[in-house]
Amino acid sequence: MELAKDLNGSSLLAIDYDRAIEDISRQFKETVVRFRRRGAVVAVSGGVDSAVCCALAVRALGPQRVIALLLPERESSGDSERLAMQVVEMLGVPYERKDITGALEALGCYERRDAAIRSVVPEYDRGWRNKLVIAGGLSGQFNHFYLIAAGPGGQRVERRLGLKEYLEIVAATNFKQRTRKNVEYYHADRLNYVVVGTPNKLEYDQGFFVKNGDGAADIKPIAHLYKTQIYGLARHMGLPREIVESTPTSDTYSLPQEQEDFYFALPYAELDVALAYLDSGRTAAELAGALGIDELAAKRIYADIAAKRRTTRYLHEAPVLIKG
Amino acid sequence: MKSVRDHVKEYISENFLMGLKDSAITDDASFLDLGIIDSTGVIELIAFLEESYGIRVEDAEMVPDNLDSLDAIDRFIARKTFARASSMTA
Numbered sequence: 005m006e007l008a009k010d011l012n013g014s015s016l017l018a019i020d021y022d023r024a025i026e027d028i029s030r031q032f033k034e035t036v037v038r039f040r041r042r043g044a045v046v047a048v049s050g051g052v053d054s055a056v057c058c059a060l061a062v063r064a065l066g067p068q069r070v071i072a073l074l075l076p077e078r079e080s081s082g083d084s085e086r087l088a089m090q091v092v093e094m095l096g097v098p099y100e101r102k103d104i105t106g107a108l109e110a111l112g113c114y115e116r117r118d119a120a121i122r123s124v125v126p127e128y129d130r131g132w133r134n135k136l137v138i139a140g141g142l143s144g145q146f147n148h149f150y151l152i153a154a155g156p157g158g159q160r161v162e163r164r165l166g167l168k169e170y171l172e173i174v175a176a177t178n179f180k181q182r183t184r185k186n187v188e189y190y191h192a193d194r195l196n197y198v199v200v201g202t203p204n205k206l207e208y209d210q211g212f213f214v215k216n217g218d219g220a221a222d223i224k225p226i227a228h229l230y231k232t233q234i235y236g237l238a239r240h241m242g243l244p245r246e247i248v249e250s251t252p253t254s255d256t257y258s259l260p261q262e263q264e265d266f267y268f269a270l271p272y273a274e275l276d277v278a279l280a281y282l283d284s285g286r287t288a289a290e291l292a293g294a295l296g297i298d299e300l301a302a303k304r305i306y307a308d309i310a311a312k313r314r315t316t317r318y319l320h321e322a323p324v325l326i327k328g
Numbered sequence: 329m330k331s332v333r334d335h336v337k338e339y340i341s342e343n344f345l346m347g348l349k350d351s352a353i354t355d356d357a358s359f360l361d362l363g364i365i366d367s368t369g370v371i372e373l374i375a376f377l378e379e380s381y382g383i384r385v386e387d388a389e390m391v392p393d394n395l396d397s398l399d400a401i402d403r404f405i406a407r408k409t410f411a412r413a414s415s416m417t418a
Contacts, residue, residue: 139387140387140390143388144391144392145387145388145390145391146367146370146371146390146391146392146395147367148367148371148387148390164387166371166375167368167371167372167375168375170371311360311366311367312367314360314363314366314367315366315367315368
């Protein structure tokens with residue numbers, strides 16, 4: 005079964021992979037030329053999105069005009085770097101590895117985040133791990149966030165976060181994406197390359213990116229593609245099997261975390277279908293039929309998509325110039 | 329003493345609109361439809377209500393029916409404060 009189909013097996017999400025690769029590669033190369041740059045920087049995380057972006061950059065420009073960056077920090081999963089190396093080796097691109105832990109420590113990323121966590125979980129200390137979890141949207145509630153902290157002795161604490169603590173934790177954690185982008189632009193500047201942004205359509209549409217962090221780029225070659233389509237592309241391009249079969253993770257918080265429990269609230273395959281149904285004008289009843297859920301649940305999914313678009317609209321805004 | 333509606337309207341006007349025009353905030357107008365509050369703003373609003381009225385807004389209560397207009401908030405606060413008073417006298 006082709007991956008790029010919706011749950012009913014219809015062709016809503018089906019794409020012609022060869023044509024997609026050709027279109028993206030052509031526009032990729034045209035953009036680099038138009039920007040008068042000589043190549044592309046891609047931060048390769050070990051996930052499917054950056055792997056596909058790197059492969060597309062290689063198709064567009066050739067491996068010698070691409071540099072891959074591996075930018076782990078002390079809380080990155082060990083698997084991420086191993087998978088990123090598989091991509092780099094398979095594609096034959098030059099790469100650099102830079103551990104950004106020291107920079108994050110100097111900026112106070114961990115210290116500020118942990119202080120915010122301790123304001124709601126006083127026992128949180130070294131050896132503990134954490135993650136944020138979204139709740140509410142699919143129950144008809146306003147979205148809100150829980151902190152989950154796990155101690156070395158097996159303790160597990162869950163706390164609903166007030167706005168101040170939530171913003172403090174997110175702001176400190178965002179140092180990770182912004183520091184990575186700093187390194188990416190360093191290499192782009194020294195090589196006269198463009199920086200490739202790796203968001204997929206779900207992340208781009210729903211605002212799951214850090215402004216001037218992973219949201220910053222000169223070209224975003226897969227921001228128009230659903231996650232299902234990206235997995236299909238990865239398979240079609242022969243990317244490493246472990247990546248093609250992986251589950252999306254944020255790899256931002258120290259506890260294992262899938263994207264769906266941090267932000268999206270739905271598995272990507274279902275959210276792909278929901279977004280495609282909503283944008284093609286299909287009703288909640290039709291979505292309910294496609295996902296095998298009741299109509300109220302489908303309406304809540306549509307409402308949650310709209311709420312996230314509303315909340316994150318500003319992330320897409322360019323700086324405002326004052327009219328003289 | 330200010331009514332709940334006036335108190336909340338004043339808070340929204342000062343904190344979310346920073347004094348800009350608030351004439352659209354009628355008693356039954358949806359904050360979401362007006363585009364003046366998003367889910368982050370709702371969390372902020374909840375903190376204000378909890379602090380101002382000595383209540384705890386439970387997860388299940390974080391719904392538009394309770395929080396998306398001045399009328400809705402007025403009814404919600406009345407229910408919550410009545411419940412609290414009843415539990416104290418019981």
